[in-house]
Amino acid sequence: MVLKWMSLILLALLPVLAHASMYMWVDADGNTHFGDQPPANASSRKVKVNAPEVSNDxxxxxxxxxxxxxxxxxxxxxxxxxxxxxxxxxxxxxxxxxxxxxxxxxxxxxxxxxxxxxxxxxxxxxxxxxxxxxxxxxxxxxxxxxxx
Missing domain, CATH: 1.10.287 (Helix Hairpins)
Structure with missing residues (x-):
């Protein structure tokens, strides 16, 4: 459930975050996190975030x-x-x-x-x-x- 909410928040922030660096890491409990700064106490990897295309429907x-x-x-x-x-x-x-x-x-x-x-x-x-x-x-x- 937490992952679902984090995904929704991430999707809502994608246009703003498109130009920022994004990092992904998994904490000691196995939860996946995203942020614009790499954590100091866990290994992380840089994630490329592509802004969604504008819908012209x-x-x-x-x-x-x-x-x-x-x-x-x-x-x-x-x-x-x-x-x-x-x-x-x-x-x-x-x-x-x-x-x-x-x-x-x-x-x-x-x-x-x-x-x-x-x-x-x-x-x-x-x-x-x-x-x-x-x-x-x-x-x-x-x-x-x-x-x-």
């Missing part, structure tokens, strides 16, 4: 293609998320700029004593105090709704 190629397709989709999704994040950041910046201007207008409205409209002749027609208050309230509500 159809199923391996299909797995590779599926992996490439998966990675390509992941990249596309990542790029789409980045585009969406950039758009969201741009919209947030526009909203912040808009709100800054709206709040500045709101402060300016507080400084004005009264508002007016222009009639058909282009002359000023001042609104009543109640209409002044309603205009200020409506604009405050608009700012609050748009900007929080």
């Amino acid at each position: 159809v199923s391996a190629q299909e797995r590779q293609q599926r992996m490439r397709d998966f990675l390509s989709e992941q990249q596309k999704d990542r790029e789409a998320r980045q585009v969406d994040q950039a758009k969201a950041a741009e919209q947030e910046a526009k909203k912040a700029n808009f709100c800054t201007k709206m709040r500045a207008q709101l402060k300016n409205m507080a400084r004005l004593s009264t508002f007016y409209d222009l009639d058909e002749n282009g002359e000023r027609v001042y609104v009543t105090e109640e209409e002044n208050e309603q205009l200020r309230k409506d604009f405050r509500d608009k700012v609050k709704q748009a900007c929080g």
